[in-house]
Amino acid sequence: MAAADGPASSRDFVRQIVVDDGASGKHEGRVATRFPPEPNGYLHLGHAKSICLNFGISGEFGGVCHLRFDDTNPAKEEQEYVDAIQRDVRWLGFDWGGHLYYASDYFGQMLDYACHLIREGLAYVCDLTPDEMRAYRGTPTEPGRESPFRGRSVSENLDRFARMVAGEYEEGACTLRARIDMASPNLNMRDPAMYRIKRAHHHRTGDQYVVYPMYDYAHCVSDALERITHSICTLEFEDHRPLYDWFLEHLPVPAHPRQIEFARLNMTHVMMSKRKLLQLVQDGHVRGWDDPRMPTLSGIRRRGYSASAVRAFCESIGVSKANSLVHYEHLEHFVRQDLNANARRVMAVLDPVRVVIENYPQDQVEWFEAENNPENAADGTRMVPFGREIWLEREDFTENPPPKWFRLAPGREIRLKHAYYITCREVVKDATGAITELRCTYDPESRGGGTPDGRVVRGTSHWVSVAHGVSGEVRLYDHLFAKPHGLDDGEELADAINPDSLKVVEAVLEPAAAELAAGTCVQFLRQGYFCIDPDSGPDRPVYNRTVGLRDTWAKLSRA
RNA sequence: UGGGGCGUCGCCAAGCGGUAAGGCAUCGGCCUUUGGAGCCGACAUUCGUAGGUUCGAAUCCUACCGCCCCAGCCA
Numbered sequence: 001m002a003a004a005d006g007p008a009s010s011r012d013f014v015r016q017i018v019v020d021d022g023a024s025g026k027h028e029g030r031v032a033t034r035f036p037p038e039p040n041g042y043l044h045l046g047h048a049k050s051i052c053l054n055f056g057i058s059g060e061f062g063g064v065c066h067l068r069f070d071d072t073n074p075a076k077e078e079q080e081y082v083d084a085i086q087r088d089v090r091w092l093g094f095d096w097g098g099h100l101y102y103a104s105d106y107f108g109q110m111l112d113y114a115c116h117l118i119r120e121g122l123a124y125v126c127d128l129t130p131d132e133m134r135a136y137r138g139t140p141t142e143p144g145r146e147s148p149f150r151g152r153s154v155s156e157n158l159d160r161f162a163r164m165v166a167g168e169y170e171e172g173a174c175t176l177r178a179r180i181d182m183a184s185p186n187l188n189m190r191d192p193a194m195y196r197i198k199r200a201h202h203h204r205t206g207d208q209y210v211v212y213p214m215y216d217y218a219h220c221v222s223d224a225l226e227r228i229t230h231s232i233c234t235l236e237f238e239d240h241r242p243l244y245d246w247f248l249e250h251l252p253v254p255a256h257p258r259q260i261e262f263a264r265l266n267m268t269h270v271m272m273s274k275r276k277l278l279q280l281v282q283d284g285h286v287r288g289w290d291d292p293r294m295p296t297l298s299g300i301r302r303r304g305y306s307a308s309a310v311r312a313f314c315e316s317i318g319v320s321k322a323n324s325l326v327h328y329e330h331l332e333h334f335v336r337q338d339l340n341a342n343a344r345r346v347m348a349v350l351d352p353v354r355v356v357i358e359n360y361p362q363d364q365v366e367w368f369e370a371e372n373n374p375e376n377a378a379d380g381t382r383m384v385p386f387g388r389e390i391w392l393e394r395e396d397f398t399e400n401p402p403p404k405w406f407r408l409a410p411g412r413e414i415r416l417k418h419a420y421y422i423t424c425r426e427v428v429k430d431a432t433g434a435i436t437e438l439r440c441t442y443d444p445e446s447r448g449g450g451t452p453d454g455r456v457v458r459g460t461s462h463w464v465s466v467a468h469g470v471s472g473e474v475r476l477y478d479h480l481f482a483k484p485h486g487l488d489d490g491e492e493l494a495d496a497i498n499p500d501s502l503k504v505v506e507a508v509l510e511p512a513a514a515e516l517a518a519g520t521c522v523q524f525l526r527q528g529y530f531c532i533d534p535d536s537g538p539d540r541p542v543y544n545r546t547v548g549l550r551d552t553w554a555k556l557s558r559a
Numbered sequence: 560u561g562g563g564g565c566g567u568c569g570c571c572a573a574g575c576g577g578u579a580a581g582g583c584a585u586c587g588g589c590c591u592u593u594g595g596a597g598c599c600g601a602c603a604u605u606c607g608u609a610g611g612u613u614c615g616a617a618u619c620c621u622a623c624c625g626c627c628c629c630a631g632c633c634a
Binding site for chain 1: 560561562563564565566569570571572573581582583584591592593594595596597626627628629630631632633634
């Protein structure tokens, strides 16, 4: 698709810029974006927004989008993350073609460029300690002071930098700094560090280097070398743009990409910082990066969210520069929309109570044909067994029905989905007063869910035959953080965690539900969407609740 | 009190001087063998505030208020 007849130019301000640049002939009409994760953690929903933006734009404008690992800090980066990130981007539905790069691919070129800057008198080796450097930097309201090493000659700088690279100095002994302006009101321009000494093993370059470039230097150079046209990043880098441009203006790079900043995604009930997510994993608050309660792409994937639902969500929230907090329910809307159309229906009772149908023949079994998905006839039907004893959801019965209660109660009649009408005749309790059994009768005329007299039965319950039911583990999830907003000042991560974020329940499922492949998502009728967890064994299905159904009764009873 | 940003419905978000899109949520009603889904309808006389320019301003100007980011040899 050509830029000219691309998406409406008003879709968002970033695309607007891309359209304008195309119109003015900038970048020779090319569009090249990049998604530049640091391999120091797993991708989360915030990254999904960025991925959809970058890959989305390249796709819409006939451009390319590179996947580039920003691997400039070996102390924090690992191959495991590199692999997970690629898996997740692919899962989300994007393809970087042959454009897989690493900032470390350019370490050699970056070193040459650094020497160029030194030769131009625009960079110098500084021996200030970290503490001294901070003191010399000044504050937002006071200018900094020039380093005593700022005046070193080109040849001395060249020599010292060569020795830095050769590993002659200790970690922390010195840095290479850009020589810009210690009085700049922008702290980033006060002679920022370009290189520091780090004796750490790099996941790709091994021990080849002991100096590693800082983000500000590495990122713009990487973008330029790849001839990126639009370098899209988040708001906190807005202050860095003058530095981004400064490096590219003073280096003989093949291109000068344009940095554009947008607001990162924030969501209620969710922690979106890799540092905090790492802590959740390391401290054992969750079972791993792919715990279904995590906002990581691997977590929501295991939870049962589909890539297309996540993409639809990302498109719907738009892109702007305003700090925002998106309701988590907004994401759930797209998850339900997708699952409603695609998930097959199946019956499962999560909290069973036994129902005995007194007038139903002792050993009779009937098989009812049930539609797999009312939203899609092509999904066909399945057979569901019925017998004299069935399990009913405990919350579908009450001894004291409130107004507008359509479910079972003493003397009340309900429909068993796909089967018969039953009427509750007697409640059996144990010594503690707990209900152990409901004695009911059925109307043989109601077979299939209707009667010749056409009487109205408003309640319809799901059920599972006692004789045929298969038991399975069901994991019910709630927000990892109960409060919609992040941590209060001084609040510990551990204290903010919702103690009820995971509830494990032993459920009974209709036979068809026990035969599904791992990863399959189904709707447990009237309850929600559930997917099979990889923890499932051959004889023991384990389900994750992906998201509950909207429940107007719950709302009514709350009021 | 330095610099950089942002302020349009409960939440996101269009709008780019010509008289407030859309989505989520919410509230009614219809329909329903999932209290699901679906369908219909309601939902900002007003755009952080105050002035100004203009025939006309959410859009331009001025001042003020509020919120976010920046003092890593992290990204």
